């Protein structure tokens with residue numbers, strides 16, 4: 074038996090065996106990678122609406138939550154320990170995506186708003202305390218133009234350290250596109266139209282960057298993730314084999330960029346995928362899943378790039394849950 078195994082190993086070649094072991098062993102053993110932090114937040118009754126999005130400021134230990142509903146504050150701010158700190162209401166209608174951007178001296182909070190009222194169809198920048206600082210798009214007007222900038226239900230935003238902006242537009246509506254803007258809000262490139270072909274989108278729902286110059290987009294209704302070059306916008310690849318049961322709602326990397334965390338709303342689960350090293354993205358490999366309770370509906374997630382904790386905004390359960398890495 075041992076002899077036969079050895080022969081098999083020799084046949085496969087050492088590198089292939091190693092690769093298969095790395096990828097499949099955590100999955101087969103069902104080894105836990107994360108544990109729910111049941112003490113976060115301290116007062117769950119602070120969630121008073123539908124919690125659509127969450128963003129982590131790992132530098133300052135702050136967690137921003139966007140929620141929707143009548144007569145509820147739209148943004149809630151918690152400490153990473155789970156204490157409710159403050160909230161704000163002004164100029165936010167229906168938050169969809171939220172992102173924290175840190176510079177050496179300052180931080181700001183970007184929110185995409187899919188409302189149809191006078192603040193809708195915009196991407197807005199706030200100070201950490203909720204002062205509106207910048208509005209991108211044409212408030213109250215859905216559109217598809219770049220001059221003047223018009224969005225139709227912008228789904229999510231990612232801002233690089235140098236201020237370059239990536240917007241997926243949108244969450245339904247007439248646009249299915251990924252736009253890169255400079256830090257003075259000029260178009261650098263735009264890619265994507267409505268469709269199922271290479272580089273096309275059906276509800277581009279979430280966007281993030283890795284450490285290797287690649288832009289990752291959850292192409293939700295096409296049930297795939299598509300990847301683009303951040304400099305040129307060129308299409309680099311696509312993953313669909315992991316999403317036959319449900320499309321990807323979120324894309325966020327773990328702090329070490331080894332894994333991609335993907336929420337799948339309709340099957341109430343987080344999929345943890347192996348992130349490929351620099352270059353071609355190859356095929357999708359699911360290394361672990363976190364099954365959530367029925368009707369939790371995980372929508373968007375964010376990762377604390379310091380502690381590694383994952384925060385999950387759950388529309389169905391109307392809460393944000395924190396998962397901390399084991400090991």
Ligand SMILES: *[C@@H]1O[C@H](CO)[C@@H](O)[C@H](O)[C@H]1NC(C)=O
Pocket residue numbers: 143144145146147160161162
């Ligand atoms: C936000 O508005 C709602 C309804 O108008 C109100 O009940 C709530 O106290 C407000 N919250 C904040 C933080 O202003």
Ligand SMILES: *[C@@H]1O[C@H](CO)[C@@H](O)[C@H](O)[C@H]1NC(C)=O
Pocket residue numbers: 245246247248267268
């Ligand atoms: C996208 O194309 C499909 C047909 O392939 C159509 O049913 C749908 O309405 C289009 N969506 C938009 C936003 O134009």
